Structures are given as C-alpha cells and as structure tokens.
Amino acid sequence: MATFIPLEDRLQLRVNVGTALEPVYRTRSWGNVKPGVSDAILHDFAEALGDLTVEDVEKIFRVKVGELEDE
Numbered sequence: 273m274a275t276f277i278p279l280e281d282r283l284q285l286r287v288n289v290g291t292a293l294e295p296v297y298r299t300r301s302w303g304n305v306k307p308g309v310s311d312a313i314l315h316d317f318a319e320a321l322g323d324l325t326v327e328d329v330e331k332i333f334r335v336k337v338g339e340l341e342d343e
Contacts, residue, residue, distance in 0.1 A: 273342075273343055274341060275341050275342075276338050276339075277338050277339045277340075278307040278336060278338040279307075280303060280304055280306070280307065280337050281305040281306070281307050281309070281337065282303050282305060282333075282337060283302045283314060283317070283318055283332075283333070283334060283335075284300065284301045284333040284334075285299070285322060285331070285333075286298070287299075287322075287325065287328060287329055287330060288327060288330055289327055295330075298327075300321075305334070311334065314334060315332060318332040319332075
C-alpha cells in the first residue's frame with residue numbers, strides 16, 4: 273500500500289478571458305502554497321487575487337502535490 277507525503281499545494285484560478293456568450297477559459301496558477309494553510313484562508317486569498325484582475329474568476333482550485341511512497 274502507498275502513502276501520500278504532501279510536499280506543496282498549488283492555487284489555481286480558472287478565469288474567463290472571453291465573453292459571457294463565448295467563454296474562453298484559462299488557468300492562472302501559483303505554487304509553493306504550504307499544505308498547512310487552511311482552506312478558508314486560501315479561498316479568501318484567491319478571492320483577493322481575483323479582485324485584482326479584470327477577468328471573471330469561474331473556479332478556485334487547490335491542487336495537492338506530493339509523493340507516493342511504498343510502505
């Protein structure tokens with residue numbers, strides 16, 4: 273059986289760079305998010321980042337990056 277060892281998390285914002293009638297999605301990504309940061313704090317931070325752009329934020333993702341090790 274394998275064990276997941278967390279290394280870092282990534283924050284991703286999916287934004288609409290098109291229009292409401294013709295959406296075109298892009299992903300903006302930031303690394304080195306510490307695994308211990310709470311979801312609530314990370315979500316608030318992502319919303320603040322979204323407020324700095326003219327693009328509409330469609331989704332906020334937290335991507336966990338880690339290593340799978342055999343036990």
